[in-house]
Amino acid sequence: MTISRLAFLSFLTILLASCVHVPDMLPLDSLTDRSVIEQCGRPFVKSPYRFVHAIEAGLPGGRTATLMGVTVVDPEAKSLHSVLMTLEGLVLFDGEYDGTLSVKRAVPPFDRDSFARNMMEDIRLLFLAPENTSAQAGVSADGSVLCRYRGKEGETIDVTVQPDHTWRIETYATPFERFREIKAGALKDGMPGELELRGYSAGRYILRLKLVDAEPVSAAAQPAEDEADGG
Amino acid sequence: MMSLKNAVKGIFFSILLLACFLTAGWGESWEDINRETAGIESIQAEFTQHKHLKILTKPLVSKGRFYFQKPDSIRWEYRSPVKSILLIHRGDVKRYTLGSRGMVEDSSGALSSMQVVVQEIGLWSQGRFTESTHFKAEIKGGKKREIVLTPREEAFAAIIARIVITPSPERKGVIRSVKIVESEGNYTVLDFSDVRMNEKIGEAIFRKAG
Numbered sequence: 001m002t003i004s005r006l007a008f009l010s011f012l013t014i015l016l017a018s019c020v021h022v023p024d025m026l027p028l029d030s031l032t033d034r035s036v037i038e039q040c041g042r043p044f045v046k047s048p049y050r051f052v053h054a055i056e057a058g059l060p061g062g063r064t065a066t067l068m069g070v071t072v073v074d075p076e077a078k079s080l081h082s083v084l085m086t087l088e089g090l091v092l093f094d095g096e097y098d099g100t101l102s103v104k105r106a107v108p109p110f111d112r113d114s115f116a117r118n119m120m121e122d123i124r125l126l127f128l129a130p131e132n133t134s135a136q137a138g139v140s141a142d143g144s145v146l147c148r149y150r151g152k153e154g155e156t157i158d159v160t161v162q163p164d165h166t167w168r169i170e171t172y173a174t175p176f177e178r179f180r181e182i183k184a185g186a187l188k189d190g191m192p193g194e195l196e197l198r199g200y201s202a203g204r205y206i207l208r209l210k211l212v213d214a215e216p217v218s219a220a221a222q223p224a225e226d227e228a229d230g231g
Numbered sequence: 232m233m234s235l236k237n238a239v240k241g242i243f244f245s246i247l248l249l250a251c252f253l254t255a256g257w258g259e260s261w262e263d264i265n266r267e268t269a270g271i272e273s274i275q276a277e278f279t280q281h282k283h284l285k286i287l288t289k290p291l292v293s294k295g296r297f298y299f300q301k302p303d304s305i306r307w308e309y310r311s312p313v314k315s316i317l318l319i320h321r322g323d324v325k326r327y328t329l330g331s332r333g334m335v336e337d338s339s340g341a342l343s344s345m346q347v348v349v350q351e352i353g354l355w356s357q358g359r360f361t362e363s364t365h366f367k368a369e370i371k372g373g374k375k376r377e378i379v380l381t382p383r384e385e386a387f388a389a390i391i392a393r394i395v396i397t398p399s400p401e402r403k404g405v406i407r408s409v410k411i412v413e414s415e416g417n418y419t420v421l422d423f424s425d426v427r428m429n430e431k432i433g434e435a436i437f438r439k440a441g
Contacts, residue, residue: 065338066330081286087309089291107390208331
């Protein structure tokens with residue numbers, strides 16, 4: 001490599017690094033500031049839950065498509081079950097993840113393996129706490145609490161809970177290689193009425209989830225047998 | 232080449248058309264249906280859609296209004312839980328959905344499916360239900376009559392197992408429900424109410440989302 005090319009790369013690195021926003025944070029101590037750090041758990045589901053969302057997908061070229069999504073999340077079992085359907089109710093995708101991904105139904109173009117994997121990653125990031133619970137934590141001047149986790153694949157997961165209790169989650173390999181960004185808002189009883197997920201790695205896309213229904217899942221609330229009749 | 236997803240969407244709306252043609256009255260045979268569909272010019276009705284899924288403890292309910300004008304104009308409008316309008320008029324298909332940018336055209340609209348819809352409308356408007364290339368239709372039952380549609384093609388059979396159309400026992404010529412069965416425990420029921428036939432519907436209803 002020539003010196004001029006090396007110099008250019010060094011300059012580029014410095015330039016890019018200067019663009020990355022690194023918030024000024026007051027470090028938090030994992031023992032004495034435990035209650036503050038626990039705020040970072042606010043975005044994640046604590047017990048099995050079922051959600052119904054209207055999902056507006058923003059696709060390249062400014063196109064949008066709207067679907068309905070049903071998701072059952074079990075944080076203890078670390079399992080996810082997701083169904084995507086058209087507004088008319090036709091199921092396009094039905095998949096589960098409990099350590100292993102299984103796709104029960106997938107209509108083209110939702111039948112690609114990469115779609116199922118990426119979708120489960122999206123859902124996991126939206127609802128389940130990072131598996132590695134030890135975090136570096138800090139609090140910013142505006143009172144936002146930031147926790148930085150190391151993900152399974154070595155990626156960084158930043159969870160920021162703002163003073164109004166809304167939150168932001170970002171994942172990235174390096175500051176120059178972002179994977180996903182989530183913003184939660186319109187809180188009602190602590191539950192986000194709106195979630196926005198931006199994906200950067202598997203093609204750029206935006207998912208805007210509007211909450212239609214949410215309910216805890218208990219053994220008593222399992223689908224009734226007569227409901228299972230296809231008639 | 233039409234994608235399977237779009238084709239399925241097209242068929243879904245074709246089913247709705249079939250259901251509404253049947254609201255005009257039916258007999259015990261296809262000949263009766265052919266005869267009675269001849270007088271239909273327009274239909275409008277409220278609908279409630281119950282989506283049953285194994286993953287749900289209670290069905291997901293959507294509500295809206297439906298308009299049809301002969302020969303092939305349709306407005307299928309959801310009011311809740313998501314406001315969305317599908318317009319089919321003079322060979323043009325558009326869907327508008329209320330999202331973060333207001334009421335905008337939705338690219339999941341069934342543009343390609345129009346081929347299927349037109350094909351089906353062409354048959355049904357003449358009462359030729361049994362000539363559908365996508366579904367095989369049968370009239371079943373005695374007192375409790377039903378029309379059962381089963382896909383002719385394997386690819387569609389993987390998506391929709393069958394469709395059952397049940398007439399209203401109270402009001403002659405009005406259907407009670409349309410049931411679209413995808414798989415065991417996964418089906419959609421459409422109930423129609425306030426069915427009005429041959430009332431004048433302005434053309435703008437089929438052209439404008441507003």
